[in-house]
Structures are given as C-alpha cells and as structure tokens.
Amino acid sequence: MQSIFGTDGIRGRYNQEITYSLAYKVGYALGSCLEQKSPIIIGRDTRISGDILLQAITQGINKSGKKFINLGICPTPAIPFLIKQENLSSGIMISASHNPPEYNGIKIFDHNGQKITKYLENKIQKLIEELNHNISVPRQVISLNTNKDLIDIYIKSLIQTMGGENLSGLKIILDTCYGSATTIAKKIFQSLGADVRVINNSINGLKINMNCGSTNLEPLKKALRESPADMGFSFDGDADRVIGIDSKGNVLDGDHILFLWGRELMEQKILTNNLLISTQMANFGFEQAWKKIGGILYRTDVGDKYVHNAIKEKGAVLGGEQSGHILSKINNFSGDGILTALQISKYCKKKDINLNDWLKSSFKPFPQKLTNINLDFNINKLNSETKILIDESIKNFQAIYSDSCRVYIRPSGTEPVMRVLVEAKNHKKVDSLSSEITNKLFLEIDKITKQR
Secondary structure (H helix, E strand, O other): OOOOOEOOEEEEEEOOOEOHHHHHHHHHHHHHHOOOOOOEEEEEOOOHHHHHHHHHHHHHHHHHOOOEEEEEEOOOOHHHHHHHHHOOOEEEEEOOOOOOOOEEEEEEEOOOOOEOOHHHHHHHHHHHHHHHHHOOOOOOOOOOOOOHHHHHHHHHHHHHOOOOOOOOOOEEEEEOOOOHHHHOHHHHHHHOOOEEEEEOOOOOOOOOOOOOHHHOOHHHHHHHHHOOOOEEEEEOOOOOOEEEEEOOOOEEOHHHHHHHHHHHHHHOOOOHHHEEEEEOOOOHHHHHHHHHOOOEEEEEOOOHHHHHHHHHHHOOOEEEOOOOOEEEHHHOOOOOHHHHHHHHHHHHHHHOOOHHHHHHOOOOOOOEEEEEEEOOOOHHHOOHHHHHHHHHHHHHHHHHOOOOOEEEEEEOOOOOEEEEEEEOOOHHHHHHHHHHHHHHHHHHHHHHHHHO
16 A cells, blocks of 8 residues: 655545545544543644544544544644643644645644654554455544634734734734634734734635635735735645735745844844754755855755754754745744744834835845646656656756756655756746756656656
C-alpha cells in the first residue's frame, strides 16, 4: 500500500484519495496507537466534506476506546495550542489548507502540539493496512457537541500576545476566504479596538479559497481601493498562513514579514545568532538584504515541517515561508495567520508607522516567477525507478541554468503539480527562462513517464 501521508499529513480529493472509510481507519489507528488516556481534540475548516469526515474519524476514535473533543470549525493552530494548554493526548485538523473545495485532508498533532513524527505515521499506516482486511466501517450519524469554551481560551491567548497593546485608530480589512478565519478573526481585531471590515466572511465550504484568500489577493486589493484602510490581511482556508497588503496595494508576503519582524527582534537582541529560517522559495533579494544588516538566512526544503525542524535544531526563534506560513516562538512555532497579522499590526501601532512606509524599509525583491506544470498522475504513486529519473532530470535543469538565474523545481506535496520557480535580476529574463524551462521540463517528464 502506498503511504497515505504526504508532506503535510494526509491530503487529496474527497471521495477519491480521502474517503469516509480511510478517515474512520485513521481515527481508529490513531486512538489505538496512543498511550495517553486524555482525549483527542478535533477541528475542521468549512469544507462540506469536513462534517462527513469528522463523523468518520470520531467513530473510529470511539471504536478504539478513546475519547474526543469536537472543536468544530476553527483555525488549524487552535489544535496544537489547546493540546498543550489542556494536556490532551493528540489532535486532528480536518483541512486541505489553501487547496480548492473538492480537496480535504487530515493533519495529526502529537501530545506536544507538534506534527506527528515519521515513526508514528508509519505505525498508523501499518495498522490501517491490517484494518483493510479485518474491519467493517459503520456509517451511522452520531450527535457531536461543539466545545465553545476552548475556542474562547484560544481567542484570549491570541489577544494576550499583544502584550497590552491595542489597535485603536487602525483601519484594517480582512479577507477570511470563506474558511476557518470567518469564525474568530473579526471578533479578535475588533476587541483590540481596530476599525475592521471583512470580506468573504461567511462560512461557505463551496467557496473556500476560491478566487480569494492568501492565494488570490485581488479581492483584498479591490476592497482597499474601494474603502481605503491602513492595511489588509488575507488568510488561507485554515488560517495558518496570511499575506498582508498595505494602503497602496503593495504585497507583504512571508519574506517581507520575516525581514521586518526579524529586524525588530534583532534590534531587541532576542534573535538567536541573528538567524532566520526560510525555504528554497525565499527571495534572493531577501537573503542579500538580511545578510547586509548582519543576519543569517538558513534555507530548508519547502514545507513548514522542514522549517520547524531547522528552528528546533538551530535554536532559532523565527522562521517561515514566502507563502505567509510564519513560525514564531510566541506560540511554540505553530503557524498562525491571525497571530502573524496581529503582530504586524501591533508593530505598526507601536512604532507609529503605517504599513506602507514600513514596507518601504524592507528589501527590494528580485523578480520571481512560479509556474505550475499540471501532471495527469500523482508523482508519489510512480515506481521508484521513474521517480529517480524525474529527480535526475530536475537536477540537470537546475544545474544547466544556474549561471544565468536561480531555478528551484519541486513536485507539490498536495496536488498533481510540478512547481518551477525562476528568479533573476530582471523581469524579461525571468519570463523567457521560465517559459523555456517549463516547456522543456514538461516534455522531458512526459517522455520519461510514457517510457516506463
């Protein structure tokens, strides 16, 4: 059986890769693997399939003899926070993050609020393989109460990260992209005194991430043009990442967030070795500017778990991804889009500077272009020989073009897509090289897969 785990838990299209039966078995296997007796906490985003998968997982947990707490619709970072806060045995978030509505996923956290280790993934995988032959999956609907008190504890924890600062006098627009942030973002910013306007703020699992949110900033830019504000923030479906927009429509992505936030921590002398952790996707302009002010940028493979591992290994206090997934010591390095947006807002208020001026003091990015090559197969399901040939082809492309630009190519861990990042000193070069590389790589991959 092919591993059900990808780069960030289990992910796929509902009723294809992610089924009711699989979700039931995951719930049963996790419950059976845990030694702690305390409950498992479960949350979900707004996707229609989330409620069905919640039913399946909770029944599997019940069958294993364990108890669970249903948090309902919530941001992903609420799960690891509450695991630690309430001393729970584990946690599950049902979400496909920034992916379209037809996708869903299962993210599993351990008793420390960290993503589970490869060891536990393998243990769950093995148990599921055994269950495939020995278990019948019930399809009964059980009544599930939502624990709203725990959400209130999470909300209070976010407000406490402000250290007594408020946001009065700031006009802020939030795009909650019909996802998890719809439940609490407006309430939190308003409670801190901000003048808040929200867009795409209804709980709608059919629209989650569709032409909105952190992967499509046009609705937020339009809202800022029509109703001027100091800044805007756009979350993804499960609110673990955020992208900001200033009053002039300029983008505050994860690289800029790390640079500006990191510089504040550097000045406060609380940034270990002046070190920031990011990934191969981080802009080279960011790296150069950070080095120029005495900082060190350490790059990892793409994925928050790789950033998290490097943070722990090197004792860093801040890291993240260009996509807006920021990991801070404030909340035990759990990516939290709302927390990040609050910290950026807090610095603007505290420094008495608008986001537009603060962003001007950041680095000048090199032109970058990220292109997706759509694949008609799941790369994780290819045989090892074919995967090796594709990996060799990727390395060759990266080496061939390394003198004239920076190229980073990787298969997506969540979709049947190959991502090609090209970065150079001018836009024309980026555009021409990006087209050349993606066209040649597409033909090369097509040739390899047809020969196997």
